[in-house]
Amino acid sequence: MGWLFDPAHWSGSTGIPVRLVEHFGYTLLTLVIGALIAVPLGAFVGHTGKGGFVIVGLSNALRALPTTAVLILVVLWAGLGDFPVYVALVLLAIPPIMAGTYAGVRAVDPVTVDAARGVGMRESGVLLQVEIPNALPLIFGGFRGAALQVVATATIAAYTGAGGLGRFVFDGLALQDFGQMLAGAVLVALLAVLVDLGFAGLQRLTVSPGLRPVGTGGKR
Amino acid sequence: MTWIFENWERFWEVTEVHLRLSVVPVVIGFVLSIPLGWWASRSQTARAILFPFANILFTIPSIALIVITPVLIGVKILDEINVIVPLVVYTVALMVRAVADALAAVPGNVVAAANAMGFRPLRRFLTVDFPLALPVTIAGLRVATVSNISMVSVGALVGLGGYGQLFTEGYQTDNTDKVLAGLIGTVVLAVLADGLLLLIGRLLTPWARVGR
Numbered sequence: 037m038g039w040l041f042d043p044a045h046w047s048g049s050t051g052i053p054v055r056l057v058e059h060f061g062y063t064l065l066t067l068v069i070g071a072l073i074a075v076p077l078g079a080f081v082g083h084t085g086k087g088g089f090v091i092v093g094l095s096n097a098l099r100a101l102p103t104t105a106v107l108i109l110v111v112l113w114a115g116l117g118d119f120p121v122y123v124a125l126v127l128l129a130i131p132p133i134m135a136g137t138y139a140g141v142r143a144v145d146p147v148t149v150d151a152a153r154g155v156g157m158r159e160s161g162v163l164l165q166v167e168i169p170n171a172l173p174l175i176f177g178g179f180r181g182a183a184l185q186v187v188a189t190a191t192i193a194a195y196t197g198a199g200g201l202g203r204f205v206f207d208g209l210a211l212q213d214f215g216q217m218l219a220g221a222v223l224v225a226l227l228a229v230l231v232d233l234g235f236a237g238l239q240r241l242t243v244s245p246g247l248r249p250v251g252t253g254g255k256r
Numbered sequence: 257m258t259w260i261f262e263n264w265e266r267f268w269e270v271t272e273v274h275l276r277l278s279v280v281p282v283v284i285g286f287v288l289s290i291p292l293g294w295w296a297s298r299s300q301t302a303r304a305i306l307f308p309f310a311n312i313l314f315t316i317p318s319i320a321l322i323v324i325t326p327v328l329i330g331v332k333i334l335d336e337i338n339v340i341v342p343l344v345v346y347t348v349a350l351m352v353r354a355v356a357d358a359l360a361a362v363p364g365n366v367v368a369a370a371n372a373m374g375f376r377p378l379r380r381f382l383t384v385d386f387p388l389a390l391p392v393t394i395a396g397l398r399v400a401t402v403s404n405i406s407m408v409s410v411g412a413l414v415g416l417g418g419y420g421q422l423f424t425e426g427y428q429t430d431n432t433d434k435v436l437a438g439l440i441g442t443v444v445l446a447v448l449a450d451g452l453l454l455l456i457g458r459l460l461t462p463w464a465r466v467g468r
Contacts, residue, residue, distance in 0.1 A: 096402075096450070097443070097447075099402060099403070099406070100402050100405070100406055100442065100443045100446035100447065100450075101406070101439070101442075101443060102406045102409045102419070102420075102423070102438075102439060102442045103406075104409050104410060104412070104413065104420060104423050105409065105419075105423050105435055105436075105438055105439040105442065106439070108423050108424075108426065108427045108435050109432065109435050109436065109439070111427070112426075112427070112430060112432050112435065113432070184314065184315055187315070187317075188315065188316070188317035188318070189317065191317045191319050191320065192319060192410065192413070195413055196427070202319070205319055205320055205323060206413075208323075209323060209414060214327055217320070217323045217324070218324060218327075220320065221316065221317065221320030221321070221323065221324055224316075224317050224320060225312070225315050225316045225317070225320070228315035229312070229315060232315070
């Protein structure tokens with residue numbers, strides 16, 4: 037663990053803080069783009085109940101897609117840079133977010149939805165003010181799953197010369213510098229835990245207290 | 257697409273390696289997760305230890321685990337065991353929860369009836385609890401298998417075999433067709449394995465199909 041605590045590795049444009057910020061940047065932007073694509077799709081299909089099999093089929097097919105191959109293909113087509121990284125990572129982030137949103141909206145009690153229509157809400161209001169807030173726990177579940185995978189997999193971006201914590205893993209591998217590889221791995225795992233904690237905090241702040249599990253028996 | 261047909265022997269060779277590297281860890285991991293899952297389904301303490309531990313293991317990126325494994329167990333970096341051990345770890349991390357949830361969901365009255373009929377614990381587990389837990393267990397096994405098949409490719413980044421080799425070689429020689437061949441191989445293998453497990457699950461649990 038000496039490598040990780042050497043002050044020389046904590047400064048400069050290739051130091052640990054810079055790589056950490058890069059890695060976090062990849063993760064954040066990937067999740068934002070993934071959300072913009074996956075949440076509307078999942079919510080629409082969950083709300084209308086049409087095309088559920090498409091969502092499930094698409095999620096499973098995307099899940100089997102090897103991220104390394106997607107990354108390399110896009111690099112070969114579009115050249116090096118951050119673009120291929122985002123394509124590969126967004127494709128990875130979509131299935132869990134979409135599945136979580138879809139399952140969350142579907143799982144909202146139909147009685148609640150009927151009541152919302154009964155008091156005269158429009159369909160957009162039913163979706164945005166009733167279904168989505170009620171679906172938030174499962175949507176967050178999808179986001180947390182996606183975030184874990186994206187943080188872990190963003191490591192591979194370094195294979196095609198991009199930045200992030202993967203640099204330490206691949207540079208260490210090239211130099212047979214085990215300390216550097218281990219430091220990279222530990223930092224990625226730490227970042228994953230921190231991101232998950234961040235989501236847990238966000239979830240506490242945004243999810244209605246009425247949806248929290250009651251006691252130890254869970255919500256009934 | 258033409259690459260596959262022009263290099264059929266090579267494609268078949270990496271398919272074999274890929275299949276071995278993904279199936280062996282699933283089998284080992286599944287066998288290990290049965291006693292652990294059983295323990296977690298019976299004991300609150302076991303759950304409190306195993307579940308958070310499994311979550312943490314899951315956050316370690318596969319490339320990192322593949323790189324660390326040889327140092328931890330003292331083998332060369334180009335040994336296949338370096339992919340097998342991390343994938344066993346991921347499989348166990350995923351399956352412990354699946355097996356525990358599946359066993360916990362076995363109806364209490366069925367267990368009580370088996371006890372009343374004089375089933376001994378081991379026989380009851382093998383002939384009552386475990387079969388009834390199969391649908392949920394197999395659902396977990398399908399996820400583990402598909403993610404393993406997709407993850408084996410990561411091993412190629414450090415020089416190990418499987419479809420991932422087509423990715424790295426294709427990248428180095430600017431051969432899009434070769435990368436696509438590996439991608440198609442991975443997806444087809446994943447879909448086939450998933451379908452096979454679904455079928456096995458249906459055959460093993462004929463009671464799940466009646467009474468709907």
